Amino acid sequence: MKRILLPFAPPILVALVGSLPGCSSGSEEEYNQCIDAVAASMTPPAPATAAGPFRAELLETDPAGAPEIVREKLREDMHQSVHAARANAIARKRCEALKPPARSVGLFGVSSAESSDDAASGPSQSAGGGASQVSGTNNQIAGVDEADFVKNDTKHIYVASGSHLRIVEAWPAATAHEIAKVALPGTAKKLFVDGDRALVYSAVSQNGQNGQSGRYGRPSYGGASECTYGYQCSFQGDGSATVISIFDIADRAAPKLLRTIESSSSLLAARRVGSTVHTVLSQQPPNGASYWSTYPEGLKSGAGEDAINAAYDELVRQNEARVAAIDVSRVLPVTKDSGGQAPGALLFRSSMPDGAAVTSVLSLDLGADPAVKMVSVISKPGAVFASSEAIYMAVPHGQQAGWGWYEGRAERELSTIHKFSIGTSPLATSYRTSGVVKGRVLNQFAMDEKDGKLRIATTTGHLPSPDAHNTLSVLEDQGQKLDVIGQLDHIAKSEDIRSVRFDGDRGYVVTFKKTDPLFVFDLSDPRAPRTLAELKIPGFSTYMHMMDASHLLTIGYDSEDHGSFAYFTGVLLQIFDVSDPQNPRLAHKEVIGTRGSSSEALTNHLAFTYFGPKQLLALPMTICEGGAGNGSYGANMTFSGLMVYGVTPGGGFEARGRVAHPNGQYGSYESSACMNWWTNASSEVRRSIIMDDFVFSVSNRRIKVNDLRALGDDVKEIPLEDGSSSQEL
Numbered sequence: 001m002k003r004i005l006l007p008f009a010p011p012i013l014v015a016l017v018g019s020l021p022g023c024s025s026g027s028e029e030e031y032n033q034c035i036d037a038v039a040a041s042m043t044p045p046a047p048a049t050a051a052g053p054f055r056a057e058l059l060e061t062d063p064a065g066a067p068e069i070v071r072e073k074l075r076e077d078m079h080q081s082v083h084a085a086r087a088n089a090i091a092r093k094r095c096e097a098l099k100p101p102a103r104s105v106g107l108f109g110v111s112s113a114e115s116s117d118d119a120a121s122g123p124s125q126s127a128g129g130g131a132s133q134v135s136g137t138n139n140q141i142a143g144v145d146e147a148d149f150v151k152n153d154t155k156h157i158y159v160a161s162g163s164h165l166r167i168v169e170a171w172p173a174a175t176a177h178e179i180a181k182v183a184l185p186g187t188a189k190k191l192f193v194d195g196d197r198a199l200v201y202s203a204v205s206q207n208g209q210n211g212q213s214g215r216y217g218r219p220s221y222g223g224a225s226e227c228t229y230g231y232q233c234s235f236q237g238d239g240s241a242t243v244i245s246i247f248d249i250a251d252r253a254a255p256k257l258l259r260t261i262e263s264s265s266s267l268l269a270a271r272r273v274g275s276t277v278h279t280v281l282s283q284q285p286p287n288g289a290s291y292w293s294t295y296p297e298g299l300k301s302g303a304g305e306d307a308i309n310a311a312y313d314e315l316v317r318q319n320e321a322r323v324a325a326i327d328v329s330r331v332l333p334v335t336k337d338s339g340g341q342a343p344g345a346l347l348f349r350s351s352m353p354d355g356a357a358v359t360s361v362l363s364l365d366l367g368a369d370p371a372v373k374m375v376s377v378i379s380k381p382g383a384v385f386a387s388s389e390a391i392y393m394a395v396p397h398g399q400q401a402g403w404g405w406y407e408g409r410a411e412r413e414l415s416t417i418h419k420f421s422i423g424t425s426p427l428a429t430s431y432r433t434s435g436v437v438k439g440r441v442l443n444q445f446a447m448d449e450k451d452g453k454l455r456i457a458t459t460t461g462h463l464p465s466p467d468a469h470n471t472l473s474v475l476e477d478q479g480q481k482l483d484v485i486g487q488l489d490h491i492a493k494s495e496d497i498r499s500v501r502f503d504g505d506r507g508y509v510v511t512f513k514k515t516d517p518l519f520v521f522d523l524s525d526p527r528a529p530r531t532l533a534e535l536k537i538p539g540f541s542t543y544m545h546m547m548d549a550s551h552l553l554t555i556g557y558d559s560e561d562h563g564s565f566a567y568f569t570g571v572l573l574q575i576f577d578v579s580d581p582q583n584p585r586l587a588h589k590e591v592i593g594t595r596g597s598s599s600e601a602l603t604n605h606l607a608f609t610y611f612g613p614k615q616l617l618a619l620p621m622t623i624c625e626g627g628a629g630n631g632s633y634g635a636n637m638t639f640s641g642l643m644v645y646g647v648t649p650g651g652g653f654e655a656r657g658r659v660a661h662p663n664g665q666y667g668s669y670e671s672s673a674c675m676n677w678w679t680n681a682s683s684e685v686r687r688s689i690i691m692d693d694f695v696f697s698v699s700n701r702r703i704k705v706n707d708l709r710a711l712g713d714d715v716k717e718i719p720l721e722d723g724s725s726s727q728e729l
Contacts, residue, residue: 029466031098038091042083063347067328070286070356070378074326077355078292078319085294086312090305130154131171131691135611138545140444143388147190147201147270148606150687150698156252157689157696157703158198160188161720165200165245167252168718173694173705176716179253185243192272196250197366199277201267203240229443229542229603231498232679235383237266237282244279246366261372264334265360269384269444271391274424275367278391282381283333283358286326292319332376333360339370348377348431354395354416355380361391363426373426377418385447390432391420392447392454396440413460414438417475417482435482437473438489445543445605448502452477453485453526457509459496469493470511474526486527492517498556501544506532506581508552512540512559513566520581532581539572542602542681545610550579551587551649553610555601555619557678558591560631567631568678569595571602571621573645573653588652592643596624596633596674602681609688610647616656616708617645618695620685622663624674637663637673640684642697642704644711657711659697659704661685 092099131154139146151158157168165188167180186204193199227233244261265281272278296311303311332347347358360376382395395416419432439458441447446457454475461468474486492511499510507521507529518541520533541556553575557568571592578584599621600607609618621643624634641661646654661684663673676682687698690708694715697704705716 027100031095031100034095034098035088035091038094039084039087042087042090063332066332066347066358066378069349070331071323071326071328073349073356073378074285074328075320075323078323079316081294082292082312082316082319086308089299089308089312093303093305093308129171131694133613133690133692135609135688135690138605138608138610140385140605141387143273144386145192145272146606147192147272148687149188149190150689151191151193151198152689152691153193154691157698158191158193159698159703159720160184160191160200160202161700163187163202165191165198165247165255166720167249167255168703169252170689170696170705171691173691173696173707174715176696176703176705176718178718180255182247182255182257184245186240189267190270192270192277192366193249194272194275194366196248197275198247198249198255199366200245200247201270201279202243202245203238203267204243204262206239206241206264228605229679229681230383230440231442235268236381237268237284239284240266242267242279242281244364260338261362261364262334262336263360263362265358268359268381269386271386271422272366273388273422276363276365276422276424276426278386278422278429279362279364280381280384280391280393281333281360281362283331283360283376285356285380286328286331292322331356331358333358333374335362335374337372339372346375346431348375349379354378354397357381359393359418361420361422361429363422363429365426369426371426373429375420375429375431377431379416379418382415382418383441383444383446385444385449386422387449389422389452390449391422392449393418393420394437394441394447394456413440415440415458417454417456419454419477419482433477433479433481435475435484437471437475437484439471442497442500445502446497446500448507450502450504450523451526454482455502455507455523455526457497457500457507461496463494463496463513466494468496470495470497470509472507472509472521472529474523474529476526486525486529488521488529488531491519491531498540499542499544499554501546501552503546503549506578508544508578510541510544510554510556518576518584520578520584522581533584535576535584535586537586538566539568541572541574543605543608545605545608547575547610547612547647547649550577552576552578553617553647555599555608557602560629567595571597571599573617575647575649575652577649587649590645590653592621593623593638594625594627594634595631596627596637596676598622598624598676598681598683600681600683600686603679604681607683607686607688609690611690614690614708615646615648616690617647617653618688618690618697619643619645620683620688620697622673622676622683624676627674633676634674640673642685642688642695644695644708656708657706659685659695659706659711659714661697661699661702661704 149160155171157170159166165182169179170176184202186202189201191200227235242263246259247255249255265283268280268282270279296315299311357380358376359381362374364372382393385392418434421430421432439460448455458471470491472488473484475482476485495511495513498512501508505524509519518535522530522532539558541554543555545553547553556572558570558572559566560569573590575588577587601619623639625638626635640663642659644656663684685697685699689696693708703718
């Protein structure tokens with residue numbers, strides 16, 4: 001095993017140490033610069049499959065060789081992670097004279113607080129007798145429908161709830177009632193409805209009984225629930241297997257199961273373009289793939305470099321044995337189709353160290369075409385954005401020591417961008433190419449495609465680091481790779497991104513540390529993006545919606561300035577006039593409640609219903625009031641349910657009324673429901689649908705029907721819990 005023994009000190013290290021008489025401690029910045037300089041001088045061994053650290057290369061792979069390819073990727077990942085840990089340990093040893101005294105950190109940290117109407121999915125047409133004006137799914141891109149647990153047409157509401165598909169005859173609203181309840185395998189997650197077809201996703205356990213391997217011969221790793229706003233969560237699926245059930249719903253009261261497709265992978269994202277559904281699935285790495293250590297047992301504090309190297313040499317030998325023992329025989333997803341169609345499958349691998357998971361795009365037609373196409377890449381999952389012609393996935397990973405991406409410790413972070421081509425036929429699906437950008441994306445809205453070019457906003461580093469900053473990049477598909485052709489770097493230093501929206505040739509980015517700078521960017525020349533304006537106001541937006549070409553409607557949090565940092569407080573609604581992109585202005589604002597108030601719409605755009613034809617905004621909301629201030633949470637939850645506003649660019653926000661949904665978890669309104677951290681936004685109500693003069697508020701437990709002219713007087717209530725009385729098919 002080659003040891004790291006450098007006969008010289010990097011110039012920056014000499015300068016830093018030499019500038020401090022008596023080798024006294026330095027500033028945190030000097031200490032970090034020293035560590036960077038030493039670590040950067042330690043070049044890690046190049047991965048055997050890598051074409052270089054700054055590009056990702058398309059490599060088509062024989063699926064039969066996938067197990068050993070995955071093992072080799074595990075070995076590479078292990079070597080790189082251990083090398084980075086070794087380099088860091090040695091760097092800290094060489095720079096220990098510069099280490100500043102420890103400083104205390106307060107309870108709340110040191111310096112940080114914490115789509116247009118035509119993009120909404122046009123509801124499927126039902127067989128007459130429906131409402132004349134209805135809202136639909138709040139899709140990011142017009143014509144690209146996003147899967148959700150609630151869908152509707154002009155007459156019916158479809159809900160994937162508990163372990164059932166439920167169909168509610170919603171119109172006329174006064175007689176709304178459930179007309180069908182179909183049992184599903186596992187837990188219902190999401191669905192699509194296209195004419196007389198419904199496709200439902202459900203999650204089933206990977207585990208068998210008594211702890212034995214499950215239906216696909218692999219254990220479940222019990223991953224996180226769905227991540228929609230990636231500030232403090234990862235886009236990785238939930239670790240369950242997935243069942244896709246396709247129904248004929250020509251007779252809404254008697255759905256007929258036509259086909260099931262089972263996959264050992266978990267659902268990550270799904271889009272529908274016309275009658276073709278594209279499902280992004282994530283197959284977890286082999287069991288034990290991340291069980292190696294990056295810190296040697298028994299390595300004592302203050303050990304010298306020889307002892308550090310010897311300990312890491314032994315650690316590598318131990319980890320090699322662990323990798324060799326991993327069972328890689330079942331690394332590829334298992335897919336079973338009741339229609340007898342074996343999905344055409346292609347497998348690719350990236351030259352980047354993107355992990356040993358397998359991410360797939362499975363495409364099928366809801367109509368008569370039985371074809372299924374599946375394309376996979378050996379890569380861990382990431383945030384997914386889709387246009388009508390392509391699916392992009394941004395896979396984040398930290399850069400290993402010595403890769404030298406740019407300068408500074410905070411910039412050892414980048415994302416691989418995988419591009420899949422899609423179309424109106426399943427057979428059009430293919431793995432197109434990949435590329436690399438610095439930083440990480442917040443969510444799907446940080447990406448957008450125009451004229452075949454990807455625009456992407458990323459953050460590098462984490463608050464409260466002064467090195468944190470943001471980047472806006474434009475990538476062009478050049479066949480073999482996605483190349484960065486235009487870039488604005490070091491945007492909003494010492495801040496991070498809280499929301500992004502692209503609209504035509506403009507880009508809007510909100511960053512935050514103490515205030516909310518709304519940046520406006522000109523992207524008309526993709527090779528030379530430029531900043532048009534920066535508007536600083538208190539608080540920050542977590543979602544931006546295009547009311548029209550000249551106005552942004554946003555939801556986020558207000559903030560309370562405390563000098564070097566700010567606390568988030570109540571929910572903040574704002575309208576920005578961006579008709580003059582060089583002089584954006586805040587036109588209207590509305591603050592709801594105090595700290596602890598929350599709405600699923602803050603972190604999931606599918607919960608945000610802006611209905612342009614009636615100029616109405618419907619939002620799930622939990623309102624907290626009271627509290628002692630100074631960062632304390634509200635003392636009392638005063639409302640849980642749906643809030644409805646009239647919203648116009650000229651008049652701002654006009655409260656129209658509320659629909660109460662008492663929080664079932666806490667019973668009566670209790671202060672314990674107000675302990676909501678800003679990234680864990682939640683609410684009892686999850687979705688809303690507007691049909692003519694009625695609004696339907698949807699929670700996990702029930703649907704309530706209210707007349708928009710008399711909000712609060714429930715017209716109907718339809719239970720959704722599995723124990724409720726309904727027709728069993």
